Amino acid sequence: MAPISIRTVLISESVDPRCRAILEENGIRVTEKQNMKKDELIAELKDYDGLVVRSATKVTADVINAADNLKIIGRAGTGVDNVDVDAATKKGIIVMNTPSGNTLSAAELTCALLMSLSRNVPQAVMSMKQGNWDRKKFMGSELYGKVLGIVGLGRIGKEVASRMQSFGMKTIGYDPITPVEVSASWGVEQMSLDQLWPQCDYITVHTPLMPSTVGLLNDETFAKCKKGVKVVNCARGGIIDEAALLRAVESGQCGGAGLDVFVEEPPKDRNLVDHPNVISCPHLGASTKEAQARCGQDIALQIVDMVKGKSLVGAVNANVLASTFSQESHQLIKLGEAIGAVLQSCTASQTPLSQVHVINQGDCMKSSTGYMTSAVLVGLLNHGSGCSSNLINVLSLAKESGIMVNQTHCASDGAAAENVCKVEIVANGCSYKANGSVQCGVPILLELSGSVFRQPVALTGNLLFFKASASPQLLSSVAGLLATAGVEIESFSGPSDRTGDLWYCVGVSSPLPDLGALKSLVKEAAQLTL
Numbered sequence: 257m258a259p260i261s262i263r264t265v266l267i268s269e270s271v272d273p274r275c276r277a278i279l280e281e282n283g284i285r286v287t288e289k290q291n292m293k294k295d296e297l298i299a300e301l302k303d304y305d306g307l308v309v310r311s312a313t314k315v316t317a318d319v320i321n322a323a324d325n326l327k328i329i330g331r332a333g334t335g336v337d338n339v340d341v342d343a344a345t346k347k348g349i350i351v352m353n354t355p356s357g358n359t360l361s362a363a364e365l366t367c368a369l370l371m372s373l374s375r376n377v378p379q380a381v382m383s384m385k386q387g388n389w390d391r392k393k394f395m396g397s398e399l400y401g402k403v404l405g406i407v408g409l410g411r412i413g414k415e416v417a418s419r420m421q422s423f424g425m426k427t428i429g430y431d432p433i434t435p436v437e438v439s440a441s442w443g444v445e446q447m448s449l450d451q452l453w454p455q456c457d458y459i460t461v462h463t464p465l466m467p468s469t470v471g472l473l474n475d476e477t478f479a480k481c482k483k484g485v486k487v488v489n490c491a492r493g494g495i496i497d498e499a500a501l502l503r504a505v506e507s508g509q510c511g512g513a514g515l516d517v518f519v520e521e522p523p524k525d526r527n528l529v530d531h532p533n534v535i536s537c538p539h540l541g542a543s544t545k546e547a548q549a550r551c552g553q554d555i556a557l558q559i560v561d562m563v564k565g566k567s568l569v570g571a572v573n574a575n576v577l578a579s580t581f582s583q584e585s586h587q588l589i590k591l592g593e594a595i596g597a598v599l600q601s602c603t604a605s606q607t608p609l610s611q612v613h614v615i616n617q618g619d620c621m622k623s624s625t626g627y628m629t630s631a632v633l634v635g636l637l638n639h640g641s642g643c644s645s646n647l648i649n650v651l652s653l654a655k656e657s658g659i660m661v662n663q664t665h666c667a668s669d670g671a672a673a674e675n676v677c678k679v680e681i682v683a684n685g686c687s688y689k690a691n692g693s694v695q696c697g698v699p700i701l702l703e704l705s706g707s708v709f710r711q712p713v714a715l716t717g718n719l720l721f722f723k724a725s726a727s728p729q730l731l732s733s734v735a736g737l738l739a740t741a742g743v744e745i746e747s748f749s750g751p752s753d754r755t756g757d758l759w760y761c762v763g764v765s766s767p768l769p770d771l772g773a774l775k776s777l778v779k780e781a782a783q784l785t786l
């Protein structure tokens with residue numbers, strides 16, 4: 257992938273100073289501006305290539321669509337639910353997070369809430385401060401021997417499990433992705449949620465907030481739990497339905513709740529926060545010096561590595577790009593874009609483009625299948641159109657335009673070029689094909705719609721393609737016309753076959769000022785600069 261240039265970054269929240277220092281040490285100008293309202297953020301962001309946030313900045317579609325220079329949104333932390341990732345992807349903006357930097361801190365806070373719930377520590381502290389000495393009111397219960405249900409067995413769920421096992425808790429859990437044998441290896445027996453709810457003395461949720469996790473604990477599921485179950489939400493507000501939780505603590509079905517996160521932060525509705533059996537924190541899971549240092553440092557290093565073309569780590573919406581940081585992939589991307597551009601030029605009058613099929617042939621093309629398709633589409637959609645799609649958004653743009661995209665990989669067919677990218681498109685109901693490869697680091701075109709070139713076309717510089725039937729005068733006539741226009745021929749590739757209308761390509765010193773001048777000599781003509 258072409259290196260992404262990030263010269264300016266706006267940090268819109270309190271992020272560890274290491275973040276700014278690392279970015280600046282690497283020549284990136286940084287501005288820190290906190291507590292901006294949406295309009296201020298929109299106005300400010302116009303001037304920046306990058307934005308670094310935590311969870312408070314709402315990077316909505318309006319903000320993203322107004323940020324014409326923005327290329328990356330860096331989240332110094334885990335959850336990206338405050339970023340409209342779909343809108344960013346459509347705009348070709350990378351969204352990147354640092355998912356493991358605050359795992360231990362969030363796990364420790366979860367454990368602190370579980371322990372506080374078991375012994376009423378916060379309530380006892382408040383009571384002491386009010387001058388009381390009440391040893392009866394705050395009778396607790398041991399964690400030892402109790403059952404902890406962990407919903408979401410990812411990074412944090414796993415760390416919570418091992419810590420609470422050291423208190424003698426039995427840990428059971430549910431996760432649709434983590435294999436049962438994996439969680440069993442760290443002591444968590446997995447089961448369905450319906451089996452889990454009635455067994456738990458404590459439940460803690462550690463999933464992302466998404467449609468399938470909104471209201472995981474609700475009136476119906478609370479009813480399936482043991483009476484007096486205690487719950488912790490240190491993940492995202494809304495995974496435990498707040499209204500259902502209030503009803504459950506009021507009825508005693510829920511014996512206590514520890515909340516670090518809320519649907520609305522800070523919560524305007526204080527009913528849960530004020531309930532005597534609810535203990536809460538203002539979203540402090542990641543608020544430790546260590547977690548902030550890791551997240552601030554990680555996001556800065558990830559951005560710098562990406563700018564330097566070293567690696568792409570932590571991108572949540574551009575995984576395909578992670579494999580594009582090598583010399584070989586740069587060359588293949590150039591090849592894909594060039595094939596797309598050639599096909600676009602040679603079929604410019606044929607619209608609409610309705611199908612694109614990219615076949616990657618040969619062992620070396622196996623790992624490149626994903627990004628080659630995007631590269632071909634970038635060439636097809638951007639060339640001569642003013643469209644500025646990139647590898648991040650081109651698939652969604654193609655889908656929006658109703659283009660059917662297919663990609664396949666096949667083994668080498670034993671021909672001279674082992675690794676070949678073959679592209680077939682359908683435009684205006686007609687099919688066109690182009691095959692290319694990389695030779696000595698240069699992208700080359702081997703075949704264009706049935707014309708196999710005797711001398712492959714080096715896909716670089718100014719290229720003039722024309723379709724004509726072979727005749728002894730054809731080349732001298734084209735050469736004469738080019739000379740009259742002051743255009744020098746630098747290379748020539750003709751078809752190996754000589755029958756019918758076939759494609760030729762001439763590398764020229766500059767584009768022909770009037771392509772129409774070729775009309776009397778050829779059937780079709782197209783030119784492009786690569």
Ligand SMILES: NC(=O)c1ccc[n+]([C@@H]2O[C@H](COP(=O)([O-])OP(=O)(O)OC[C@H]3O[C@@H](n4cnc5c(N)ncnc54)[C@H](O)[C@@H]3O)[C@@H](O)[C@H]2O)c1
Pocket residue numbers: 334335336355358359362407408409410411412413430431432433434462463464465468469490491492516517539540541542543
């Ligand atoms: N309170 C804080 O300050 C704080 C700090 C860090 C992370 N978090 C939040 O904690 C949550 C977990 O973070 P993580 O780093 O462990 O994420 P993770 O991606 O490592 O783990 C999430 C797990 O949830 C599982 N999951 C997805 N859908 C599920 C479902 N329907 N039921 C059960 N499990 C499901 C996934 O398979 C995954 O294993 C996230 O919401 C994150 O934003 C909060």
Ligand SMILES: O=C(O)[C@H](O)COP(=O)(O)O
Pocket residue numbers: 310311312332333334335336358539540541542543
């Ligand atoms: O998802 C996260 O990383 C946590 O919720 C932490 O959010 P914060 O960076 O705003 O503290």
